[in-house]
């Protein structure tokens with residue numbers, strides 16, 4: 326070890342590469358442990374204040390860089406961040422005097438912003454001052470004149486050991502003893518996590534602004550949806566906003582990758598959907614409460630398999646003609662008075678469009694169309710008695726009181742089933758064919774000869790036929 330130690334840096338450069346790396350590492354280790362006083366011993370390439378030609382200076386710089394590289398140890402170099410968000414600010418006051426750096430070594434944490442205030446005392450023996458060349462971080466050297474100082478700043482992005490030296494070769498005898506080491510301690514950040522994303526779905530065309538909530542996000546983190554990078558990514562430690570890229574319809578993974586390569590995946594965390602439908606027109610926009618009106622709904626982004634709801638009920642005969650047109654029949658309308666109801670188109674992917682009050686059910690004039698059954702046994706016949714009938718018509722409503730008479734006698738148990746259906750119980754009456762009258766509010770409608778009481782046909786008549 327001591328043999329290696331006493332060899333000068335320049336002599337080491339001419340050795341076989343692996344040997345040199347091992348030896349310089351040993352030298353660095355030694356002067357880190359035994360202190361600055363020993364550094365003078367490694368100086369054997371002094372230039373004794375002579376003035377070097379530009380070519381010689383370039384060659385010297387190249388050789389010095391090679392030596393520093395050999396004396397440093399770190400992984401792949403991480404570029405300087407564009408936006409510095411330092412873990413901490415490390416202000417290092419460094420004095421360079423013939424022929425040592427004070428301090429000869431210092432330690433920072435990965436991610437720290439390092440500000441080296443590099444000073445050369447006014448009483449320094451070197452008339453040309455000194456300089457700082459540091460592996461990876463100060464690649465081109467910074468010269469500082471005697472009696473002045475400069476601040477050299479960088480972010481300690483890459484962890485490892487980085488040797489530095491004076492890059493002013495003609496600063497005097499002992500120049501090459503001016504060497505030191507910066508140690509950047511690797512900082513392992515906690516892996517990022519995602520707790521939620523909002524919204525959880527958006528159009529296949531992209532452009533949805535989403536917010537991802539979680540922990541451990543690092544400035545510069547990237548976000549991918551289904552393998553495609555999001556844009557407009559803005560990061561704080563606990564939230565990320567980003568704009569979704571375009572992607573085919575379906576569920577995709579959301580991946581946040583930190584600048585230290587740690588990542589987190591929210592499996593199938595975002596759903597790409599077709600654009601939501603919209604309704605622009607409904608024609609006709611009115612129809613009777615009895616339903617059955619064929620309407621055409623015009624709009625956009627209707628999908629095959631869409632359903633249509635009118636008021637509280639599903640429309641029938643729904644036909645998605647195209648992405649812009651649907652035909653359907655209105656269901657039975659409300660039992661109450663004239664009413665406007667919402668028309669809702671729901672695509673198979675659950676996106677929907679609502680036309681508020683888009684269809685108006687009109688109550689048609691009161692009408693009685695038929696009674697079932699309409700022939701029963703007359704009063705006095707064996708088995709004769711009250712009978713429950715169904716009356717079909719129009720304009721029935723629970724909003725107004727309803728009465729039914731048959732043969733001038735009130736029916737009992739009158740019940741409005743829907744705007745076109747009533748139930749009632751007719752009494753037994755003498756044989757005959759009579760009128761049925763339905764009264765709703767102050768309006769009546771009559772089915773002339775709508776109901777008969779009569780005996781069953783005789784066997785003879787039956788056998789004749």
Ligand SMILES: [Cu+2]
Nearest residue numbers: 455491493496
């Ligand atoms: Cu120097």
